[in-house]
Amino acid sequence: MTDPTDRLSLYRRFRPQRFGEIVGQDLLVATLRRAVAGGKLTHAYLLSGQRGVGKTSVARILARAVNCLALEDGEPCNRCASCCRILAGQSLDVVEIDGASNRGVDQIRRLREEVAYVPAGSQRKVYIIDEVHMLTGEAFNALLKTLEEPPPHILFIFATTEPHKVPATVISRCQAFEFQPIGESAIARVLHTIAQAEGIALAPTAADLIARRSRGALRDALVVLDQLGHAGEVTEEAVVELLGLPPLSQVDGFLDALAGRDADGALAIVADLSARGRDLALFLEEAASQARDRIISGQSTLLPIAQRLIELRGELGRAFSRRLHVELALVALCGPPQKREPLAPSVQTEVAALPLDTPPAAPPQEQPPRATAPASEAKPTGPQGTAWEAMIEAVFAERVSVAAFLYPAEATWADGLLTIRLPADCGYHYESLRDPAVHGYVEAVAHRFFDPLLTVQLAWAGGNQKPTLEEGARILAEALEGTILREGNNGNR
Ligand SMILES: [Zn+2]
Numbered sequence: 134m135t136d137p138t139d140r141l142s143l144y145r146r147f148r149p150q151r152f153g154e155i156v157g158q159d160l161l162v163a164t165l166r167r168a169v170a171g172g173k174l175t176h177a178y179l180l181s182g183q184r185g186v187g188k189t190s191v192a193r194i195l196a197r198a199v200n201c202l203a204l205e206d207g208e209p210c211n212r213c214a215s216c217c218r219i220l221a222g223q224s225l226d227v228v229e230i231d232g233a234s235n236r237g238v239d240q241i242r243r244l245r246e247e248v249a250y251v252p253a254g255s256q257r258k259v260y261i262i263d264e265v266h267m268l269t270g271e272a273f274n275a276l277l278k279t280l281e282e283p284p285p286h287i288l289f290i291f292a293t294t295e296p297h298k299v300p301a302t303v304i305s306r307c308q309a310f311e312f313q314p315i316g317e318s319a320i321a322r323v324l325h326t327i328a329q330a331e332g333i334a335l336a337p338t339a340a341d342l343i344a345r346r347s348r349g350a351l352r353d354a355l356v357v358l359d360q361l362g363h364a365g366e367v368t369e370e371a372v373v374e375l376l377g378l379p380p381l382s383q384v385d386g387f388l389d390a391l392a393g394r395d396a397d398g399a400l401a402i403v404a405d406l407s408a409r410g411r412d413l414a415l416f417l418e419e420a421a422s423q424a425r426d427r428i429i430s431g432q433s434t435l436l437p438i439a440q441r442l443i444e445l446r447g448e449l450g451r452a453f454s455r456r457l458h459v460e461l462a463l464v465a466l467c468g469p470p471q472k473r474e475p476l477a478p479s480v481q482t483e484v485a486a487l488p489l490d491t492p493p494a495a496p497p498q499e500q501p502p503r504a505t506a507p508a509s510e511a512k513p514t515g516p517q518g519t520a521w522e523a524m525i526e527a528v529f530a531e532r533v534s535v536a537a538f539l540y541p542a543e544a545t546w547a548d549g550l551l552t553i554r555l556p557a558d559c560g561y562h563y564e565s566l567r568d569p570a571v572h573g574y575v576e577a578v579a580h581r582f583f584d585p586l587l588t589v590q591l592a593w594a595g596g597n598q599k600p601t602l603e604e605g606a607r608i609l610a611e612a613l614e615g616t617i618l619r620e621g622n623n624g625n626r
Pocket of ligand 1: 209213214216
């Protein structure tokens, strides 16, 4: 009887059946209820808003309410013959049409013929057209003819996630309601109520996290609860795992790094996320939300950082290389990196295997500066390390994008040759630095910090892959500096 694989989803079982059960759309629901109670309905309603906020539920409640034989203050009773027929999907007078799959003029013509007939057993014949913006132009024209002279027994309820795609001529004949994204606290409350009813132990932090990640769509939140609730217990860790979110400790570490202007720490986390194929956009969203929580609890220094994180999240859609874009922003936010993390062993191997026609660097020069040593202090064991850091700092002050291209590199200096080695995942950085103008600039700066006669050589551990990111590097460089760093390889600038 209760085969768990066969059971209805939580969302369907807990679908609101009365206006009073609709969450987060109070004003709109009150208006509709008053109209029903006062018999002041128009012939067409347009319900717009993002997915999962209750448009279809409201449309169905309205369809029952206008036909209910025992209205209760504008609410359908859900018990009379009419309500029962509609709830069972057996009413001929409530027709649901999916605009996405019935887009054409033929369907709408058939609808127009039908609407001429009086309802089979109800007061009103109700057409619910979901995703109405998907209808074709001809279908809209056909619909418009009906809307211009609607038979008195007809009620149209249009729902759409994209109201801007609905012709103005149609909208002007509807009473329009805009659904709001549902607030996080309201979603969390619903999750707790349903979890309690279902005997699921839902951790408050898990509920908050689900609510935050569902972006105002209650349905999405219930789908997550449904997926995790089978075990009878929903923990924050399970939510993190299911949604592919970064661990909270990592987000915390990231914010600590930003607050402390520790570019190295922040960049190391970005590198780790990239290495694990994590979604940087999702990470930034989490970081921004967590920053907000910290600001609320008094850490006001995070305010500009949170604002930048939100902007940065918005910029990622346009960024050619998300990782580089984030790295640049972090360097701009924190100041230039002070020290370098050693490369991952696999990358080191690749670098070592590079077919470079350079003399092997002396071992002490290969050592990355120790993480505990402040970079500003002169270190007798690795003077060239200090010079390299000072050089990046100078480049940062002059051309921030070039500094970002240089940041992931390992530099070694021997016999008048400075070798700048980029790890395998930095083909984009490598290509950008290879540009004659950029190369010339880097060499000129290097002359100031190393040896006035030195030559700069670039190497990339991704050796035999062909980077296809040159164009993107140019676009990004232009956007960053307002100057064209690359104009082909002719150096004609
Ligand atoms: Zn009823």
